[in-house]
Amino acid sequence: METASEVRNAILVVALTLAASAVIVNLLAFMRTVLWEPLRLKRVMQRQGVGGPPFRFLVGNLPEAAAHGQTFPEALPTDDDFSDFSPTVTPQYSLYFPKYGKRFLYWWGSETRLVVREPELVKRVLDGMKVGGDFERSHLESFIVTALNGKGVHSLDGKKWAIDRQTLKPFFHQEALKGMIAAMVNAAASEIHKWEQMVAQAGGSLDYGVETDVHAISGKVISYTAFGYDSYETGKQLYGLQTQYLEVLYAACRELTFWFPGYRRLPTKRNKLMTELDARINGLVHKLVDTRRNAVKQEQMSSYGNDLLGRMLAAASDGDDDAALEFNLASVYNNARLVYFAGQESVSQTLNFALMMLARFPEWQDLAREEILSAIGDDEDFNSNKLSRLKVVEMILNEVMRLYPTVPILTRVAKRDTHLEDLFIPKGLSLELAIQAMHRDPKYWGEDVGKFNPGRFANGVSKACTPPQAFVPFSYGPKNCIAINFTMVEMKIIVSMVLRRFQLLPSPNYKHHPQFGMTQTPKYGVHIILKAL
Numbered sequence: 001m002e003t004a005s006e007v008r009n010a011i012l013v014v015a016l017t018l019a020a021s022a023v024i025v026n027l028l029a030f031m032r033t034v035l036w037e038p039l040r041l042k043r044v045m046q047r048q049g050v051g052g053p054p055f056r057f058l059v060g061n062l063p064e065a066a067a068h069g070q071t072f073p074e075a076l077p078t079d080d081d082f083s084d085f086s087p088t089v090t091p092q093y094s095l096y097f098p099k100y101g102k103r104f105l106y107w108w109g110s111e112t113r114l115v116v117r118e119p120e121l122v123k124r125v126l127d128g129m130k131v132g133g134d135f136e137r138s139h140l141e142s143f144i145v146t147a148l149n150g151k152g153v154h155s156l157d158g159k160k161w162a163i164d165r166q167t168l169k170p171f172f173h174q175e176a177l178k179g180m181i182a183a184m185v186n187a188a189a190s191e192i193h194k195w196e197q198m199v200a201q202a203g204g205s206l207d208y209g210v211e212t213d214v215h216a217i218s219g220k221v222i223s224y225t226a227f228g229y230d231s232y233e234t235g236k237q238l239y240g241l242q243t244q245y246l247e248v249l250y251a252a253c254r255e256l257t258f259w260f261p262g263y264r265r266l267p268t269k270r271n272k273l274m275t276e277l278d279a280r281i282n283g284l285v286h287k288l289v290d291t292r293r294n295a296v297k298q299e300q301m302s303s304y305g306n307d308l309l310g311r312m313l314a315a316a317s318d319g320d321d322d323a324a325l326e327f328n329l330a331s332v333y334n335n336a337r338l339v340y341f342a343g344q345e346s347v348s349q350t351l352n353f354a355l356m357m358l359a360r361f362p363e364w365q366d367l368a369r370e371e372i373l374s375a376i377g378d379d380e381d382f383n384s385n386k387l388s389r390l391k392v393v394e395m396i397l398n399e400v401m402r403l404y405p406t407v408p409i410l411t412r413v414a415k416r417d418t419h420l421e422d423l424f425i426p427k428g429l430s431l432e433l434a435i436q437a438m439h440r441d442p443k444y445w446g447e448d449v450g451k452f453n454p455g456r457f458a459n460g461v462s463k464a465c466t467p468p469q470a471f472v473p474f475s476y477g478p479k480n481c482i483a484i485n486f487t488m489v490e491m492k493i494i495v496s497m498v499l500r501r502f503q504l505l506p507s508p509n510y511k512h513h514p515q516f517g518m519t520q521t522p523k524y525g526v527h528i529i530l531k532a533l
């Protein structure tokens with residue numbers, strides 16, 4: 001008996017020792033991430049003369065930057081000077097650039113970030129995203145992007161990224177786009193006709209918040225072109241859940257406990273909600289994809305079709321292993337989830353800002369309308385030739401994306417020790433690329449940088465600034481936006497359909513307050529006056 005109890009005690013001691021060792025190992029790893037590594041990176045950068053605010057344990061400098069952003073009024077002045085560092089969008093820049101110069105080091109929670117806004121450095125970092133390159137997505141950004149959008153092409157690196165990108169790419173080619181124009185017009189028609197009716201009922205002019213309808217239009221465009229005419233209702237629910245998930249995720253990220261090892265697996269109310277939302281999102285994506293698969297299986301359709309979903313299904317092998325080095329069924333689900341979100345969010349926010357700026361700058365609005373009437377004519381008969389004649393509209397859209405890029409910051413991390421011009425970049429340091437600040441820097445854009453002047457794009461993007469890489473609303477290099485052509489065609493069609501019918505005027509109900517979450521958005525939407533022409 002005595003021997004049995006001794007054995008039991010010995011097992012207990014071993015178990016307790018193992019548990020204590022696991023706790024200590026985890027604690028040491030945690031301390032390494034939140035304290036020793038940030039201090040090491042700080043020392044390396046300080047030795048090279050890079051300054052910045054003091055290191056703050058765990059919370060970093062975010063509370064200070066956020067507090068600075070909140071010192072600005074709810075309705076910012078709408079004077080015509082756009083040369084600031086957008087304090088409500090990126091408060092850290094308006095706080096630290098003036099104090100520490102064009103490069104500084106600060107902490108996003110425990111992540112050590114070197115902020116840069118020089119085009120040569122930005123280009124070099126984005127080029128370094130190629131397979132085997134020196135940089136990858138920052139761990140924090142990677143975590144958020146993957147949690148929200150799954151393991152689609154946006155979250156991937158290396159060979160698997162190259163496979164997925166190659167598979168998706170043909171859908172976005174110029175030639176394929178020609179066949180999508182009618183669907184895009186169709187997608188925009190119902191909301192715009194609704195505006196016509198509302199304006200007529202209001203006696204010819206209406207003060208209206210357009211953002212919800214603009215969003216519905218971009219949702220229909222991505223549904224009709226990429227997933228089939230009957231997919232919009234599922235897509236709408238999907239986007240609603242994705243937005244809700246994002247809100248919960250951001251709220252969670254702001255709490256310190258969320259970053260403790262193992263915390264995300266605990267059955268807290270928030271963790272359970274996130275698991276539930278994720279499961280519902282996946283359920284909808286599976287429904288969307290499987291409906292098409294079953295239609296082919298049951299011979300209701302003779303092929304998967306030529307839209308993005310059809311092309312992905314035709315290219316996919318049967319496997320559903322997320323990690324496999326191939327394009328399989330899991331890749332279809334993941335990329336469908338991603339494209340539904342990416343396809344709506346940035347386009348609708350850019351269009352919101354574009355409509356607001358057109359209302360504020362009537363001389364450019366008139367020039368655009370003149371061009372649209374002459375290039376497209378009086379009907380809705382768009383084609384790629386006519387759209388390519390819309391130079392002024394394109395210049396306006398570029399100028400809007402210069403001032404209000406939907407992705408005003410990109411973050412990457414050094415995979416190994418490397419050099420960037422005169423700087424030594426140690427492995428593990430994050431690089432925050434200050435895109436919007438670069439878009440507003442007189443050094444690259446000239447003295448009229450603070451003016452809304454689409455004319456600067458008259459000779460194309462490459463002549464608008466020096467060097468041309470100072471303009472990167474769609475990012476740059478191997479992991480740039482896959483849908484640049486698609487986006488420009490879509491936005492030109494929608495702007496043309498609106499300007500052919502309405503004069504846009506500034507509304508007294510518009511509160512100017514750009515903000516930045518996953519993308520840059522107008523916090524209080526966009527109120528404009530729609531006046532029938």
Ligand code: HEM
Nearest residue numbers: 153154342343346347350407473474475479481482483487
């Ligand atoms: C005005 C509209 C848009 C803007 C400003 C924009 C901007 C961007 C930017 C800056 C990136 C790089 C993001 C990063 O590296 O974290 C990106 C990537 C991406 N975008 Fe867009 N985008 C727009 C519209 C669209 C649309 C309409 C789609 C799909 C239909 C789309 C699909 C994607 C995808 C799949 C990627 C990931 C590419 C990769 O990692 O290889 N985007 N976009």
